[in-house]
Amino acid sequence: MAKRSSSPRADRPVAPKDARRAFDVLVVGGGMVGAAFALACSGKGLAIALVEARPPQRDWPKGELDLRVSALSRASQRMLERLGAWSRIAALGASPYRRMHVWDGVSGGAITFDSADLGEPDLGHIVENRAIQLALWERLEQAPDLTLISPASIADLERGPEGSRLVLGEGRILETRLLVAADGRDSLIRELAGIPTRGWDYDQQAIVANVRPMQWHQETAWQRFLPTGPLALLPLADGRCSIVWSATQGRAQELLALDDQEFSDALTEASEDRLGRIQVQGPRAAVPLRLQHAERYVEPGLALIGDAAHAIHPLAGQGVNLGFLDAAELAAALDLALRRRRDIATLWTLRRYERARRGENMAMLMAMDAFKRAFGSRFPPLVAARGLGLALTDRLQPLKRLFMERALGLAAGLPPLARP
Numbered sequence: 001m002a003k004r005s006s007s008p009r010a011d012r013p014v015a016p017k018d019a020r021r022a023f024d025v026l027v028v029g030g031g032m033v034g035a036a037f038a039l040a041c042s043g044k045g046l047a048i049a050l051v052e053a054r055p056p057q058r059d060w061p062k063g064e065l066d067l068r069v070s071a072l073s074r075a076s077q078r079m080l081e082r083l084g085a086w087s088r089i090a091a092l093g094a095s096p097y098r099r100m101h102v103w104d105g106v107s108g109g110a111i112t113f114d115s116a117d118l119g120e121p122d123l124g125h126i127v128e129n130r131a132i133q134l135a136l137w138e139r140l141e142q143a144p145d146l147t148l149i150s151p152a153s154i155a156d157l158e159r160g161p162e163g164s165r166l167v168l169g170e171g172r173i174l175e176t177r178l179l180v181a182a183d184g185r186d187s188l189i190r191e192l193a194g195i196p197t198r199g200w201d202y203d204q205q206a207i208v209a210n211v212r213p214m215q216w217h218q219e220t221a222w223q224r225f226l227p228t229g230p231l232a233l234l235p236l237a238d239g240r241c242s243i244v245w246s247a248t249q250g251r252a253q254e255l256l257a258l259d260d261q262e263f264s265d266a267l268t269e270a271s272e273d274r275l276g277r278i279q280v281q282g283p284r285a286a287v288p289l290r291l292q293h294a295e296r297y298v299e300p301g302l303a304l305i306g307d308a309a310h311a312i313h314p315l316a317g318q319g320v321n322l323g324f325l326d327a328a329e330l331a332a333a334l335d336l337a338l339r340r341r342r343d344i345a346t347l348w349t350l351r352r353y354e355r356a357r358r359g360e361n362m363a364m365l366m367a368m369d370a371f372k373r374a375f376g377s378r379f380p381p382l383v384a385a386r387g388l389g390l391a392l393t394d395r396l397q398p399l400k401r402l403f404m405e406r407a408l409g410l411a412a413g414l415p416p417l418a419r420p
């Protein structure tokens with residue numbers, strides 16, 4: 001066994017059972033984004049609480065890989081460094097990827113992005129979600145201004161001009177001036193607050209699994225666009241790859257029904273043997289895909305961040321990277337309000353966050369949607385155009401550089417964060 005938390009507070013049940021407590025900021029959802037936001041708020045003189053349904057996994061057998069991993073951009077890495085969580089993430093396991101090779105399964109057009117072209121050591125890191133969450137939680141447990149309440153369920157939410165009252169399952173009442181929903185794509189807080197979303201189901205599922213290719217993955221993220229959906233092979237430091245294979249419902253059901261050998265054959269064929277024979281190792285899981293965007297991110301006393309605000313197709317691995325930028329911008333908006341001695345929960349404060357993020361997120365959601373549609377088509381002129389587009393872009397260094405800087409978040413200015 002490895003990776004046990006060294007924090008002295010790690011195993012204590014969190015939060016005393018007072019019947020009623022009041023906080024300045026109450027975050028619901030202690031996943032990667034909610035935990036990062038709570039940490040970014042620490043050290044500002046605020047009383048913060050974080051309510052999470054399931055406590056993070058504390059340890060796991062050495063070498064065992066979780067199915068959920070994220071490709072973290074350089075901007076996300078910078079943020080996690082500033083929050084003091086990156087060194088722990090690196091110790092738990094972060095696999096750098098230095099190149100990305102994308103090819104079209106129909107036209108054959110291809111493009112390669114190389115970190116060396118940017119003078120950077122890598123394009124980002126592949127990290128297990130549970131490692132990111134644990135590293136953040138260990139920091140949260142050391143923050144004196146933070147109360148962690150987990151496991152917990154939400155029974156009711158009442159909102160008024162002075163703030164919100166959250167009733168937990170076992171009857172405890174938490175009051176707050178600012179409620180932050182970081183409770184994921186199916187956010188209960190967003191639903192209780194009556195904030196509608198727009199979007200559509202993709203009629204696709206993302207199959208996730210861990211695999212071992214016969215050949216070295218060359219620290220390259222491989223992505224092939226197939227008419228049924230994109231297949232991504234994300235390189236891990238031990239030579240394995242984590243796959244995200246998005247496929248139409250029908251194809252996904254077929255793939256899930258295959259035994260390990262048949263699935264490995266299908267995967268080897270879908271990747272055109274680029275890494276030789278690929279053998280699946282361990283279980284597979286599937287996540288239904290949806291594009292979803294909240295109509296507003298803020299109301300007086302309430303803000304949505306991360307997947308509670310937006311859900312994006314995973315084809316470019318942007319979801320949590322966008323969520324971390326939300327967390328940084330909202331924390332920066334609170335900072336500004338505090339410096340100007342303004343209320344942290346008013347629209348004046350919160351709209352600054354919404355203005356900074358909603359348009360950016362919308363643009364990324366739409367860009368990924370357009371990619372998904374363009375590469376899902378077999379319509380010959382479109383196939384020819386995307387083949388040509390990939391080949392041209394591959395040769396146009398300035399354009400390629402622009403794409404890379406944007407995708408890696410190198411161009412994104414990270415708002416300053418108070419270090420907890």
Ligand SMILES: Cc1cc2nc3c(=O)[nH]c(=O)nc-3n(C[C@H](O)[C@H](O)[C@H](O)COP(=O)(O)OP(=O)(O)OC[C@H]3O[C@@H](n4cnc5c(N)ncnc54)[C@H](O)[C@@H]3O)c2cc1C
Binds near residue numbers: 069152184187
């Ligand atoms: C197949 C796949 C691959 C992906 N790959 C990438 C990638 O490579 N890079 C990337 O950037 N993104 C990727 N994403 C997206 C990324 O996983 C999400 O954007 C990210 O998990 C969102 O984080 P979050 O903290 O906002 O929400 P979540 O991860 O959903 O966390 C929400 C938290 O809230 C808690 N919660 C929920 N309801 C309640 C409640 N009522 N009370 C208390 N707590 C509650 C949950 O237990 C959970 O801990 C991928 C997504 C998928 C499906």
